[in-house]
Amino acid sequence: MANMAKIVGFCCNYTSQVSKDVLEREGVIGEGVEFRRLPCTGRLEIPMLLDAFTEGAEAVFVAGCRIEGCHNKSGSLRASKRVKYAKALLEELGIDGARLEMFFTKRGSTADIVDAVKVMEDRIKS
């Protein structure tokens, strides 16, 4: 698939208000990143993660609230469990589980999201 994002990041309403166009233009993040926004990472479903890979993503990450401070109490905890399960599925399919990661970020912190992107970029390269 042409123009497909290399990295897909699932964020919630609370973890980031980032819009990728400007960050990409300014060179803060590399090209080929797509953010998909969820009302809460608790809304995340395993097929959504797998679909992202099917669509051609090389790496996928989820950025949820800090566990102790999730806006919806246990949303990010639920997400992390699903990410863990999906990692196992990926391994079964012969894909490196490290290509999927859960991040617990500070609310509204652009820096944390940018860091997450960088971690995933490094993993693609290695």
Next chain:
Amino acid sequence: MRKVAGEAGNFTVEILKEPRYIDEDKCTACGTCTMYCPRPVVDWYNERLEVTRAPHIDYAQAIPASYYIDAKACLRINHETCNLCAQTCTAGAIDFSQRPRTMELNVGSIVLTPGFGRIDDDILRRFGYGVYPDVVTSLEFERLTCASGPTEGHIVRPSDEKTPKKVAFLQCIGSRDESCGNGFCSTVCCMYAIKEASVAKEHEPDLDITLFFMDIRTMGKGFDAFREEAVKKYGFNIVRARVPKVEEVDGRLVLNYVEEDGTSKSDVFDMVVLSVGLSPPEDAEIISEKTGIELNQHSFCKTTQASPLSTTVDGVYVAGAFQGPKDIPESVTQASGVAANVSELLKEARGTRAVTVSYPDEDKALMEEEPRIGVFVCHCGVNIAGVVDVKAVRDYAGSLPNVVLYEDTLYSCSQDALKHIAERIRDERLNRVVIAACSPRTHEPLFQETLRSIGLNPALIEMANIRDQCAWVHAQEPEAATEKSKDLVRMAVAKARLLEPLQQPTVDVTPCALVIGGGASGMTAALSIADQGYKVVLVEREKELGGNLRRLGCTFDGEEAKKVLNSLITDVKRHKLIEVMISCEVKNVSGYIGNFTTTVEHNGKSELINHGVIVVATGGREYKPKGYLYGDSDRVLTQLELEARLSKGKSFLRNASRVVMIQCVGSRGEDMSHCSKICCTQAVKNALKLKEARPELDVFILYGDMRTYGLYEDMYREARLKGIKFIRFDADRRPEVVKKSRGLSVKVFDKIIGEELEIPASYVVLSVGISPAANEGLSQMLKAPLTKDGFFLEAHAKLRPVEVAVDGVYICGLSHGAKGLEESIAQAKAAASKAVIPLAKGKVSVAPIVSHVDEKKCIGCGICASLCPFSAIELIKVDKKRKARTITASCKGCGICASHCPTIAISMGGFTDEAIFAQIHAFGQGLEQGINEEN
């Protein structure tokens, strides 16, 4: 201020004076002490961006122009060591024996002008200030853009001292923010952000600047035009969003914000400027405690709309930002106004402590003699002598024609030196003096005074500025600087030979003021002048006094407007010194400051009034709207019409369910380009009144920017809390009023939901703004120009806000520009204060440098009269021929007439053609000599 006791007219104030450790009378501000001091201290004047030394002066224009020692940092004061500055000070001004001193002052009145306070660093930290180095406050940015600032005007990032590419301005930092305790609007930040951005762009044309506003509140006179021009010229990005915080990613600053239509955006900047607001002064509580004045809910001084300069304590007045956030013109206006208040209170004491200086008669015989010139060359400590060879310049002066005395002095401006110069002038019988030192702008009056004190005409001095023009600008080339000093001295001597004494005539002032216009401003001005003890003639065109105030329901602070009006009218009518002329119109004005004659017409009969000054308070008018179905439907009202209905009771609202108000009707780009400043607050005030009358009423306000500036922001917040709905529109897509079968509807495009709304309305209320009165006729009579919006143009927008270019004419109220009652009254007081100055002096002294027309050469063409910006030239008939004549009382000595006269009939006192040609010739002689030497 430690303690206040007593009452209005007789206060005793205890003042503690901290030691400066530098004697103000001896200090020459040479700066040597700063140079030698080993102790660096933070430079607060430069917003902590630079360091200075313990002995320093805050800035070059500081008053007194004397250095002081920071006692906390000084080694001598704290550890009894060092003492370097005292040893290096050649003026002997450093005095460590100074101690704190308590003084007791007996005063009649107290004026509070402590200014505004800083926004706390803790609040700024939320926006990354103090966390990320490239987040700066607007005050710091102001210093960065200043040519005399720490970077000499280069805009650099604090982190790496590189020029940023992208800069963001965040508005409302520490203002309009209840979470930091400052619910009010700081009034000035929108405008200063535009100014700072413009200055930055002038210096760095490649800067990409984005400004984040909530509302753009540039409502002052001419401000909108300035902003629009700047945005167009410099291509600023204007974003309507409130940015919640600043983040740093990879050393760059990231802002995330939500746009008007709800989309989230991010942007990256190299530098972020926080437009910090104006807090009440930090010691507001202490001032309140010591003086007994009350503060308002935001800790500014408590005042009322009807008397904005009076505190709650008699005899204690307030002006400037302590009365509420305000800009320079407003502050200057209030400061002049407060002087009127004090002058009213203390009029009995006027002149009782005046000291008259008398001078010996001028020696006429000495002037008849051949020029005897004395040249004094100043070292200015090391300021001049460090670069220029002063002794060589002195000796060179001795070789020039007519020079009978030549000396050098260490500091010519010091008291000892002035005494010495006076003695030498007397002993040597000098009749011309040349001082080769610094700028005549700062020091000429001082030397002129010395001349007068020994009976020499003050016009007989010439200065050569060898400090600024030689020692300073050519500091790296001492030899060239010395040669140039010689040139300047030779030129000054050449001019001095032709200097002639000039007379300083005075004209008597007719002790009466004419106030044109009997509205709130006119009446306030008339009362103030009369209360200060001078006769006033108050001319009103209508059948009764009151003007626009008659139509107002209540003031912004809820006081009944009728009360204010009635008390003003009663006071005016009762005052013995005020003559009120009703149904009268001004037909002609002639004369000049001190001696005006005005023709006033009453029922077809003319009457002449002689007066010394004029206050113009002709007011403004409610704009008559076009469109919006105004006039077609009796349910479309203006705000004033609504107020009139409200004051008659709420019966007209019986069947009403919804009222829609539309802002900026006719203003800001419709018929009138200016912002009328008061309509937003007026709309909010009336909307709240409607809600009070019928709480279930649905009220909409459709607006461009809500400009409820200053403490009026409280009313806006209250309106929001009470459920009044606000919808913003763009100037190019204004609301429309349409007739429906069952009444009226207002169509407006709601930018938040991105759709056009149609709001059925029981009443539509138009905020129509203020249009100027028909000022053209009066403007021509007074020769006082109007702005392109049709209001009177002040002499200087910031520093002379109630004066016009013509002397003796003052403006106030709506004739000057759109404004509310509070500001009109403060301005009327200010105009009264300025108008009383010539009345109180009784004489107007004329500057000696005036133009003089040689009648023999004059051909009466009148070019000079048409060009004079001060209407100081009149054309008269001499033996049936037209001749120009200077009205010396009005002449400012600008020289425009002299430079345009086709027959060179006009000469300027002190700058005659002969003297200037002589000066130029003297310069040429130097060149000739140089060429000869080379050959």
